[in-house]
Amino acid sequence: MPTTTPPVTAPTGVGHLRGDESFPTAARRSLADPQLRRNLRHATTTIRAKSAGVIAEQSDWEQLRTAGAAIKADTLRRLPDLLEQLEEKVTGAGGVVHWAADAVEANRVVTDLVRATGADRVIKVKSMATQEIGLNEALEAAGITAVETDLAELIVQLGDDRPSHILVPAIHRNRAEIREIFLREMPGVDPALTDDPTALAAAARRFLRETFLSTPVAVSGANFAVAETGTLAVVESEGNGRMCLTLPETLITVMGVEKVVPTWRDLEVFLQLLPRASTGERMNPYTSMWTGVTPGDGPQTFHLVLLDNGRSAVLADEVGRQALRCIRCSACLNVCPVYERAGGHAYGSVYPGPIGAVLSPQLTGIEDNASLPYASTLCGACYDACPVKINIPELLVHLRAEAVESRPRPTAESIAMAAAAYTMDRPRLYAAGQRAARLSRLAGRRGRGLPPPLNGWTASRDLPEPPAQTFREWWAGR
Amino acid sequence: MRIALFVTCLADTMFPQAATATVRLLERLGHEVVFPTEQTCCGQMHVNTGYQREAVPLVRRHVRVFDPYDVIVAPSGSCVGSVRHQHATVARRAGDVRLASRAESVAERTYELSELLVDVLGVTDVGAYYPHRVTYHPTCHSLRMLRVGDRPRQLLGAVRGLDLVELPAAEQCCGFGGTFAVKNPETSTAMLADKMRHVLSTGADVCAAGDVSCLMHIGGGLSRLRTGVRTVHLAEILASTEQSGTVSVASAGRS
Ligand code: SF4
Numbered sequence: 001m002p003t004t005t006p007p008v009t010a011p012t013g014v015g016h017l018r019g020d021e022s023f024p025t026a027a028r029r030s031l032a033d034p035q036l037r038r039n040l041r042h043a044t045t046t047i048r049a050k051s052a053g054v055i056a057e058q059s060d061w062e063q064l065r066t067a068g069a070a071i072k073a074d075t076l077r078r079l080p081d082l083l084e085q086l087e088e089k090v091t092g093a094g095g096v097v098h099w100a101a102d103a104v105e106a107n108r109v110v111t112d113l114v115r116a117t118g119a120d121r122v123i124k125v126k127s128m129a130t131q132e133i134g135l136n137e138a139l140e141a142a143g144i145t146a147v148e149t150d151l152a153e154l155i156v157q158l159g160d161d162r163p164s165h166i167l168v169p170a171i172h173r174n175r176a177e178i179r180e181i182f183l184r185e186m187p188g189v190d191p192a193l194t195d196d197p198t199a200l201a202a203a204a205r206r207f208l209r210e211t212f213l214s215t216p217v218a219v220s221g222a223n224f225a226v227a228e229t230g231t232l233a234v235v236e237s238e239g240n241g242r243m244c245l246t247l248p249e250t251l252i253t254v255m256g257v258e259k260v261v262p263t264w265r266d267l268e269v270f271l272q273l274l275p276r277a278s279t280g281e282r283m284n285p286y287t288s289m290w291t292g293v294t295p296g297d298g299p300q301t302f303h304l305v306l307l308d309n310g311r312s313a314v315l316a317d318e319v320g321r322q323a324l325r326c327i328r329c330s331a332c333l334n335v336c337p338v339y340e341r342a343g344g345h346a347y348g349s350v351y352p353g354p355i356g357a358v359l360s361p362q363l364t365g366i367e368d369n370a371s372l373p374y375a376s377t378l379c380g381a382c383y384d385a386c387p388v389k390i391n392i393p394e395l396l397v398h399l400r401a402e403a404v405e406s407r408p409r410p411t412a413e414s415i416a417m418a419a420a421a422y423t424m425d426r427p428r429l430y431a432a433g434q435r436a437a438r439l440s441r442l443a444g445r446r447g448r449g450l451p452p453p454l455n456g457w458t459a460s461r462d463l464p465e466p467p468a469q470t471f472r473e474w475w476a477g478r
Numbered sequence: 479m480r481i482a483l484f485v486t487c488l489a490d491t492m493f494p495q496a497a498t499a500t501v502r503l504l505e506r507l508g509h510e511v512v513f514p515t516e517q518t519c520c521g522q523m524h525v526n527t528g529y530q531r532e533a534v535p536l537v538r539r540h541v542r543v544f545d546p547y548d549v550i551v552a553p554s555g556s557c558v559g560s561v562r563h564q565h566a567t568v569a570r571r572a573g574d575v576r577l578a579s580r581a582e583s584v585a586e587r588t589y590e591l592s593e594l595l596v597d598v599l600g601v602t603d604v605g606a607y608y609p610h611r612v613t614y615h616p617t618c619h620s621l622r623m624l625r626v627g628d629r630p631r632q633l634l635g636a637v638r639g640l641d642l643v644e645l646p647a648a649e650q651c652c653g654f655g656g657t658f659a660v661k662n663p664e665t666s667t668a669m670l671a672d673k674m675r676h677v678l679s680t681g682a683d684v685c686a687a688g689d690v691s692c693l694m695h696i697g698g699g700l701s702r703l704r705t706g707v708r709t710v711h712l713a714e715i716l717a718s719t720e721q722s723g724t725v726s727v728a729s730a731g732r733s
Contacts, residue, residue, distance in 0.1 A: 024662050031664045342665050374661050376658065377653060377666075378655055379651035380622035380623060381651070394567075397526060401525075404527070421532040421535065424521075461699050462701040463694075463698060467493070469494060470494055
């Protein structure tokens with residue numbers, strides 16, 4: 001990738017990578033919703049336990065993680081070559097490859113392709129890439145209806161809601177809420193529907209079956225693309241994705257450029273890592289793979305849209321590029337104590353949780369998501385959980401430095417930080433500062449209240465009594 | 479053994495009892511403790527808030543001050559984590575390769591208290607006496623950045639009179655995270671609430687940890703709720719003996 005031109009980030013005004021509010025503001029709303037917090041705690045605790053159980057069974061889990069990280073790092077090093085190889089193989093197998101620099105271009109390509117078929121409705125396989133670029137909205141503007149077929153995604157779509165988790169988009173909803181959404185929004189639903197999961201799934205199946213059989217165009221994402229053969233892969237749990245991938249006449253796949261892997265042998269590593277890390281399953285229930293088109297079997301027209309949308313900019317950053325290793329397993333979300341309390345919507349992007357806190361600001365440019373790298377205590381649970389060993393805490397710290405350096409200075413914070421650094425580089429001034437701080441606190445309200453912006457701290461916590469002596473005073477006096 | 483104490487700015491200013499306890503403990507075990515007075519702060523607050531440029535002189539100072547010593551100890555998992563995992567990065571980002579390699583060398587000689595005791599000094603029974611019901615919060619940086627593992631619990635397990643009770647969901651972050659608690663106060667408070675609930679569920683009268691910043695956070699919350707549960711640094715427990723008469727509970731929070 002050229003390094004001389006400035007990196008191009010994802011465009012504004014299209015897609016879902018930016019929120020309208022900063023993280024702390026958006027989080028406040030979720031934190032005030034006890035039902036939402038109960039749903040989230042229950043769901044993340046359950047997935048965490050299930051995943052930990054099946055990971056413990058795998059004696060070579062650490063070696064697998066190392067292999068996964070190494071394959072992805074190698075892939076990113078020679079990404080342009082691998083993508084060209086992929087294009088050649090897909091084309092050779094009867095598919096058509098389109099390169100989209102950003103969300104606007106990708107939406108235009110897909111819209112034109114659907115229009116050319118004459119269809120006014122498409123069925124969709126759950127896909128992060130198409131959410132990222134806001135494809136459903138773009139299709140709607142062109143008079144085309146997109147029907148989500150993943151159960152959780154359908155719940156979000158019918159509820160006119162936003163997804164809040166990578167893998168479980170409706171994680172913030174419980175059964176009772178889902179039943180209400182179905183009763184309100186699903187055409188032809190049985191009014192006696194209960195909130196039993198089987199009954200809810202059956203209702204969705206009835207609704208989707210008709211759609212599958214009558215829609216000739218499908219849009220999917222891809223979990224992986226194998227460069228050596230031009231094979232695309234989608235892994236899912238429900239089988240609805242497989243319906244979309246096999247029944248329609250035309251299949252359009254939108255894929256982030258980082259999803260390519262060099263060979264089938266490499267794929268094997270990820271097919272072990274992904275299900276255990278994400279859903280806590282030993283093997284993925286449905287793994288669908290296709291290579292171009294096969295006469296008389298499955299879609300007869302196949303288009304692959306290779307999406308950049310800021311990824312080249314991420315790749316250009318030596319520290320930041322590891323974020324492109326992500327296989328969207330969502331393990332980091334499920335172990336993150338901040339995600340568990342604040343919920344996915346607080347991140348304002350289709351990518352929530354720890355990976356969202358680093359990937360979104362990298363794709364959009366730090367200015368547009370400057371609060372996200374601070375949405376973490378740097379506890380490191382995400383790094384431990386990540387099956388491809390993305391050092392998310394390192395990335396967070398790296399991006400915080402970018403956020404500070406991109407801001408016009410001075411700010412109140414930058415002045416305080418510079419003053420603190422100045423003092424801390426002068427031991428006598430530092431010791432004098434310690435004494436002064438103690439005196440002012442003793443004279444004041446015994447440390448109960450702090451001035452803004454530090455009063456957020458003392459709203460729920462007491463500061464300790466200032467000690468009679470600092471350590472260095474004690475040491476000097478022994 | 480001659481051991482240099484890296485006191486850390488927070489312990490120096492707000493929780494000297496954690497540092498004095500470290501000194502008393504190591505001296506009782508027959509070691510010489512030196513305190514290089516030119517030290518101030520490792521710069522972790524600056525680095526973690528995004529002020530890496532401002533942190534460069536602090537890293538340089540830390541390296542200069544501690545380079546002459548073979549063994550360095552700090553009563554703080556997160557400050558040792560910063561020395562070990564951030565100093566070289568900060569130096570490299572600033573383009574100072576020489577400083578980066580010196581920082582790496584200092585980092586190799588810097589230990590968190592439980593690491594020093596178990597790995598370097600080879601002791602788990604430090605002869606302490608502490609007749610209290612204690613639960614231990616492992617702290618994220620000790621747990622994940624340093625991988626101190628069960629060393630603190632080996633040490634606590636050998637303390638006479640001490641009743642160690644398991645903390646539920648111990649590995650979950652308490653919600654402090656330095657400036658996180660200031661920038662995201664509501665989320666931080668929600669995390670703290672769960673941590674306190676778990677601490678209270680143990681029936682312990684003392685919550686211990688190896689990091690005064692987490693103790694300040696948890697202790698501040700426990701104090702606000704008037705729970706009567708105290709927060710105490712690991713060093714204070716290990717320093718107390720039957721003879722020393724310091725078996726009363728020192729408090730890192732408001733009592
Ligand atoms: S960053 Fe790692 S843990 Fe998080 S979704 Fe991506 S692969 Fe999974």
